[in-house]
Amino acid sequence: MGSEGKPDLVLDELDEKFAAFQAFRKSDADASNAILGDLGASDDVDRDIVLELSSPAPLGHPDRFTEAHRLVMRALEVLDRNGARGATVRARWLGPLRPIAQFIVGLVTQFIVRRYQATVINDLVNLYARREANCTINDPSLAMLARARIHAERLAPGFRRNPLGVPTFLLGGAIVSSALSALQQFLVSSLESAILRIVVTVVLYGLILSVGWAVLLGSAASRRRIGLTLDGPLQALYQVIGRCGKPPKDQSRVFALIAIILILVSGLVVPLGLLAAWLLGL
Numbered sequence: 001m002g003s004e005g006k007p008d009l010v011l012d013e014l015d016e017k018f019a020a021f022q023a024f025r026k027s028d029a030d031a032s033n034a035i036l037g038d039l040g041a042s043d044d045v046d047r048d049i050v051l052e053l054s055s056p057a058p059l060g061h062p063d064r065f066t067e068a069h070r071l072v073m074r075a076l077e078v079l080d081r082n083g084a085r086g087a088t089v090r091a092r093w094l095g096p097l098r099p100i101a102q103f104i105v106g107l108v109t110q111f112i113v114r115r116y117q118a119t120v121i122n123d124l125v126n127l128y129a130r131r132e133a134n135c136t137i138n139d140p141s142l143a144m145l146a147r148a149r150i151h152a153e154r155l156a157p158g159f160r161r162n163p164l165g166v167p168t169f170l171l172g173g174a175i176v177s178s179a180l181s182a183l184q185q186f187l188v189s190s191l192e193s194a195i196l197r198i199v200v201t202v203v204l205y206g207l208i209l210s211v212g213w214a215v216l217l218g219s220a221a222s223r224r225r226i227g228l229t230l231d232g233p234l235q236a237l238y239q240v241i242g243r244c245g246k247p248p249k250d251q252s253r254v255f256a257l258i259a260i261i262l263i264l265v266s267g268l269v270v271p272l273g274l275l276a277a278w279l280l281g282l
Contacts, residue, residue, distance in 0.1 A: 018050075019054075058135045062140065069151070083113035083226065105218045109225070219259060
Protein backbone atom coordinates (compact mmCIF):
# COMPACT_ATOMS: atom_id res chain seq x y z
CA MET A 1 0.00 0.00 0.00
CA GLY A 2 1.11 3.58 -0.63
CA SER A 3 1.67 6.23 1.99
CA GLU A 4 -1.94 7.45 1.71
CA GLY A 5 -3.50 4.02 1.86
CA LYS A 6 -3.73 3.70 -1.92
CA PRO A 7 -2.49 0.53 -3.62
CA ASP A 8 0.91 0.65 -5.31
CA LEU A 9 0.02 0.11 -8.95
CA VAL A 10 2.52 -0.50 -11.72
CA LEU A 11 0.30 1.70 -13.88
CA ASP A 12 0.96 4.69 -11.63
CA GLU A 13 4.70 4.07 -11.73
CA LEU A 14 4.70 3.89 -15.54
CA ASP A 15 2.60 7.03 -15.79
CA GLU A 16 5.09 8.91 -13.64
CA LYS A 17 8.08 7.74 -15.66
CA PHE A 18 6.41 8.47 -19.00
CA ALA A 19 5.34 11.93 -17.83
CA ALA A 20 8.86 12.67 -16.55
CA PHE A 21 10.39 11.50 -19.84
CA GLN A 22 8.08 13.75 -21.85
CA ALA A 23 8.89 16.67 -19.54
CA PHE A 24 12.67 16.25 -19.76
CA ARG A 25 13.30 14.79 -23.25
CA LYS A 26 13.78 18.20 -24.89
CA SER A 27 15.17 20.21 -21.97
CA ASP A 28 17.38 17.83 -19.96
CA ALA A 29 19.15 15.07 -21.88
CA ASP A 30 20.78 13.57 -18.79
CA ALA A 31 17.47 13.28 -16.93
CA SER A 32 15.67 11.78 -19.93
CA ASN A 33 18.52 9.28 -20.47
CA ALA A 34 18.34 8.30 -16.82
CA ILE A 35 14.61 7.59 -17.19
CA LEU A 36 15.24 5.61 -20.36
CA GLY A 37 17.86 3.55 -18.54
CA ASP A 38 15.45 2.94 -15.69
CA LEU A 39 12.89 1.67 -18.19
CA GLY A 40 15.44 -0.64 -19.82
CA ALA A 41 16.04 1.37 -23.01
CA SER A 42 19.57 1.18 -24.43
CA ASP A 43 19.53 2.32 -28.08
CA ASP A 44 17.68 4.54 -30.54
CA VAL A 45 14.99 1.95 -31.24
CA ASP A 46 14.32 1.61 -27.51
CA ARG A 47 14.06 5.40 -27.27
CA ASP A 48 11.47 5.42 -30.05
CA ILE A 49 9.51 2.73 -28.23
CA VAL A 50 9.41 4.76 -25.02
CA LEU A 51 8.57 7.92 -26.95
CA GLU A 52 5.61 6.23 -28.65
CA LEU A 53 4.41 4.62 -25.41
CA SER A 54 4.58 7.92 -23.53
CA SER A 55 2.55 9.80 -26.18
CA PRO A 56 -1.00 8.89 -25.18
CA ALA A 57 -2.87 11.15 -27.62
CA PRO A 58 -4.46 9.00 -30.37
CA LEU A 59 -3.89 11.76 -32.93
CA GLY A 60 -0.96 14.16 -33.01
CA HIS A 61 -2.88 16.82 -34.97
CA PRO A 62 -6.59 16.00 -34.65
CA ASP A 63 -7.64 19.24 -36.35
CA ARG A 64 -5.94 18.11 -39.59
CA PHE A 65 -6.78 14.39 -39.49
CA THR A 66 -9.98 14.50 -41.53
CA GLU A 67 -8.28 16.51 -44.26
CA ALA A 68 -5.28 14.16 -44.38
CA HIS A 69 -7.51 11.07 -44.42
CA ARG A 70 -9.60 12.44 -47.29
CA LEU A 71 -6.46 13.23 -49.29
CA VAL A 72 -5.14 9.67 -48.95
CA MET A 73 -8.50 8.18 -49.94
CA ARG A 74 -8.53 10.40 -53.02
CA ALA A 75 -4.92 9.48 -53.82
CA LEU A 76 -5.79 5.77 -53.62
CA GLU A 77 -8.68 6.35 -56.01
CA VAL A 78 -6.47 8.20 -58.50
CA LEU A 79 -3.71 5.59 -58.23
CA ASP A 80 -6.19 2.77 -58.72
CA ARG A 81 -7.50 4.40 -61.89
CA ASN A 82 -4.17 5.45 -63.41
CA GLY A 83 -1.36 3.55 -61.73
CA ALA A 84 -2.06 0.23 -63.46
CA ARG A 85 -2.47 1.68 -66.95
CA GLY A 86 -0.05 0.25 -69.50
CA ALA A 87 3.30 1.99 -69.47
CA THR A 88 4.60 3.38 -72.76
CA VAL A 89 7.53 1.54 -74.35
CA ARG A 90 9.49 3.79 -76.71
CA ALA A 91 12.02 1.19 -77.89
CA ARG A 92 11.57 1.30 -81.66
CA TRP A 93 14.17 -1.42 -82.14
CA LEU A 94 11.61 -3.95 -80.90
CA GLY A 95 9.62 -3.58 -84.11
CA PRO A 96 6.53 -5.84 -84.12
CA LEU A 97 7.39 -7.08 -80.61
CA ARG A 98 6.81 -3.64 -79.14
CA PRO A 99 3.10 -4.26 -78.25
CA ILE A 100 4.07 -7.50 -76.48
CA ALA A 101 6.79 -5.72 -74.51
CA GLN A 102 4.38 -2.95 -73.60
CA PHE A 103 1.87 -5.53 -72.36
CA ILE A 104 4.49 -7.19 -70.12
CA VAL A 105 5.67 -3.84 -68.74
CA GLY A 106 2.07 -2.87 -68.02
CA LEU A 107 1.47 -6.19 -66.29
CA VAL A 108 4.46 -5.67 -63.99
CA THR A 109 3.36 -2.10 -63.27
CA GLN A 110 -0.16 -3.26 -62.49
CA PHE A 111 1.05 -6.00 -60.17
CA ILE A 112 3.27 -3.69 -58.10
CA VAL A 113 0.68 -0.89 -57.91
CA ARG A 114 -2.21 -3.14 -56.91
CA ARG A 115 -0.16 -5.03 -54.33
CA TYR A 116 0.85 -1.70 -52.80
CA GLN A 117 -2.74 -0.42 -52.73
CA ALA A 118 -3.80 -3.53 -50.83
CA THR A 119 -0.92 -3.11 -48.37
CA VAL A 120 -1.74 0.55 -47.75
CA ILE A 121 -5.46 0.04 -47.16
CA ASN A 122 -4.80 -2.95 -44.86
CA ASP A 123 -2.31 -0.94 -42.81
CA LEU A 124 -4.69 2.00 -42.54
CA VAL A 125 -7.57 -0.18 -41.36
CA ASN A 126 -5.36 -1.67 -38.66
CA LEU A 127 -3.85 1.69 -37.66
CA TYR A 128 -7.23 3.42 -37.42
CA ALA A 129 -8.67 0.56 -35.36
CA ARG A 130 -5.72 0.63 -32.96
CA ARG A 131 -5.85 4.37 -32.47
CA GLU A 132 -9.62 4.16 -32.06
CA ALA A 133 -9.07 1.68 -29.23
CA ASN A 134 -6.59 4.16 -27.75
CA CYS A 135 -9.28 6.85 -27.36
CA THR A 136 -11.15 7.66 -24.19
CA ILE A 137 -14.94 7.66 -24.43
CA ASN A 138 -15.09 11.47 -24.48
CA ASP A 139 -12.18 12.01 -26.85
CA PRO A 140 -13.25 13.99 -29.96
CA SER A 141 -10.82 11.89 -31.98
CA LEU A 142 -12.92 8.77 -31.36
CA ALA A 143 -15.64 9.70 -33.84
CA MET A 144 -13.14 10.80 -36.50
CA LEU A 145 -11.13 7.58 -36.25
CA ALA A 146 -14.23 5.39 -36.23
CA ARG A 147 -15.57 7.11 -39.34
CA ALA A 148 -12.19 6.84 -41.10
CA ARG A 149 -11.90 3.15 -40.18
CA ILE A 150 -15.36 2.44 -41.58
CA HIS A 151 -14.43 4.24 -44.80
CA ALA A 152 -11.23 2.21 -45.15
CA GLU A 153 -12.96 -1.09 -44.39
CA ARG A 154 -15.63 -0.41 -47.02
CA LEU A 155 -13.02 0.46 -49.65
CA ALA A 156 -10.62 -2.36 -48.81
CA PRO A 157 -12.22 -5.14 -50.96
CA GLY A 158 -11.92 -2.97 -54.05
CA PHE A 159 -8.21 -2.48 -53.49
CA ARG A 160 -7.53 -6.16 -52.77
CA ARG A 161 -8.51 -7.55 -56.17
CA ASN A 162 -6.28 -9.78 -58.29
CA PRO A 163 -3.07 -7.78 -58.87
CA LEU A 164 -2.48 -9.38 -62.28
CA GLY A 165 -6.03 -9.14 -63.55
CA VAL A 166 -5.72 -12.75 -64.81
CA PRO A 167 -8.19 -15.44 -63.65
CA THR A 168 -6.56 -17.65 -61.06
CA PHE A 169 -7.57 -20.88 -62.78
CA LEU A 170 -5.51 -19.89 -65.82
CA LEU A 171 -2.35 -19.45 -63.75
CA GLY A 172 -2.49 -22.93 -62.28
CA GLY A 173 -4.64 -24.75 -64.82
CA ALA A 174 -4.29 -26.73 -68.00
CA ILE A 175 -2.90 -23.88 -70.11
CA VAL A 176 0.20 -23.34 -67.99
CA SER A 177 0.65 -27.07 -67.47
CA SER A 178 0.49 -27.78 -71.21
CA ALA A 179 2.92 -24.96 -72.01
CA LEU A 180 5.46 -26.22 -69.47
CA SER A 181 5.12 -29.79 -70.74
CA ALA A 182 5.73 -28.68 -74.34
CA LEU A 183 8.75 -26.62 -73.27
CA GLN A 184 10.19 -29.57 -71.39
CA GLN A 185 9.84 -31.87 -74.40
CA PHE A 186 11.48 -29.29 -76.65
CA LEU A 187 14.44 -28.86 -74.30
CA VAL A 188 14.94 -32.61 -74.05
CA SER A 189 14.87 -33.04 -77.82
CA SER A 190 17.28 -30.12 -78.30
CA LEU A 191 19.99 -31.92 -76.36
CA GLU A 192 20.36 -34.35 -79.26
CA SER A 193 21.50 -31.67 -81.71
CA ALA A 194 24.38 -29.21 -81.39
CA ILE A 195 22.59 -26.66 -83.58
CA LEU A 196 19.43 -26.88 -81.49
CA ARG A 197 21.48 -26.50 -78.33
CA ILE A 198 22.92 -23.25 -79.67
CA VAL A 199 19.49 -22.02 -80.77
CA VAL A 200 17.98 -22.84 -77.38
CA THR A 201 20.83 -21.06 -75.60
CA VAL A 202 20.41 -17.90 -77.67
CA VAL A 203 16.61 -17.96 -77.26
CA LEU A 204 16.99 -18.46 -73.52
CA TYR A 205 19.40 -15.54 -73.38
CA GLY A 206 16.96 -13.30 -75.25
CA LEU A 207 14.07 -14.43 -73.07
CA ILE A 208 15.84 -13.75 -69.77
CA LEU A 209 17.17 -10.42 -71.03
CA SER A 210 13.73 -9.36 -72.28
CA VAL A 211 11.98 -10.34 -69.05
CA GLY A 212 14.60 -8.54 -66.96
CA TRP A 213 14.33 -5.43 -69.12
CA ALA A 214 10.50 -5.46 -68.96
CA VAL A 215 10.49 -5.95 -65.19
CA LEU A 216 12.95 -3.07 -64.80
CA LEU A 217 10.78 -0.74 -66.88
CA GLY A 218 7.64 -1.84 -65.05
CA SER A 219 9.17 -1.33 -61.62
CA ALA A 220 10.40 2.14 -62.64
CA ALA A 221 6.95 3.10 -63.96
CA SER A 222 5.19 1.86 -60.82
CA ARG A 223 7.61 3.71 -58.51
CA ARG A 224 7.13 6.92 -60.46
CA ARG A 225 3.33 6.69 -60.36
CA ILE A 226 3.18 5.70 -56.70
CA GLY A 227 5.58 8.51 -55.84
CA LEU A 228 3.56 11.03 -57.82
CA THR A 229 0.20 9.94 -56.42
CA LEU A 230 0.47 8.49 -52.93
CA ASP A 231 3.84 9.14 -51.29
CA GLY A 232 3.13 12.74 -50.26
CA PRO A 233 -0.46 12.25 -49.00
CA LEU A 234 0.48 9.08 -47.10
CA GLN A 235 3.45 10.75 -45.43
CA ALA A 236 1.22 13.69 -44.47
CA LEU A 237 -1.37 11.35 -42.93
CA TYR A 238 1.20 9.46 -40.87
CA GLN A 239 2.63 12.76 -39.68
CA VAL A 240 -0.82 14.00 -38.64
CA ILE A 241 -1.57 10.75 -36.78
CA GLY A 242 1.83 10.89 -35.11
CA ARG A 243 4.07 8.32 -33.43
CA CYS A 244 3.00 5.56 -35.83
CA GLY A 245 6.19 4.69 -37.65
CA LYS A 246 6.69 5.12 -41.38
CA PRO A 247 4.26 4.40 -44.21
CA PRO A 248 4.60 1.02 -45.94
CA LYS A 249 6.91 0.77 -48.93
CA ASP A 250 6.05 -0.66 -52.32
CA GLN A 251 7.93 -3.54 -53.95
CA SER A 252 9.28 -1.62 -56.95
CA ARG A 253 12.85 -1.62 -55.62
CA VAL A 254 12.72 -5.37 -55.01
CA PHE A 255 11.48 -5.97 -58.54
CA ALA A 256 14.17 -3.67 -59.92
CA LEU A 257 16.84 -5.66 -58.07
CA ILE A 258 15.42 -8.91 -59.46
CA ALA A 259 15.45 -7.41 -62.96
CA ILE A 260 19.09 -6.35 -62.64
CA ILE A 261 20.02 -9.85 -61.45
CA LEU A 262 18.19 -11.39 -64.42
CA ILE A 263 19.99 -9.09 -66.84
CA LEU A 264 23.38 -9.92 -65.30
CA VAL A 265 22.59 -13.65 -65.29
CA SER A 266 21.56 -13.49 -68.95
CA GLY A 267 25.01 -12.14 -69.74
CA LEU A 268 26.49 -15.37 -68.35
CA VAL A 269 23.96 -17.78 -69.80
CA VAL A 270 24.75 -17.29 -73.47
CA PRO A 271 28.58 -17.69 -73.37
CA LEU A 272 28.36 -20.65 -70.98
CA GLY A 273 25.57 -22.18 -72.98
CA LEU A 274 27.43 -21.78 -76.27
CA LEU A 275 30.57 -23.23 -74.69
CA ALA A 276 28.63 -26.22 -73.39
CA ALA A 277 27.00 -26.73 -76.80
CA TRP A 278 30.41 -26.65 -78.49
CA LEU A 279 31.95 -29.08 -75.99
CA LEU A 280 29.05 -31.51 -76.25
CA GLY A 281 29.30 -31.37 -80.00
CA LEU A 282 32.93 -32.50 -80.01
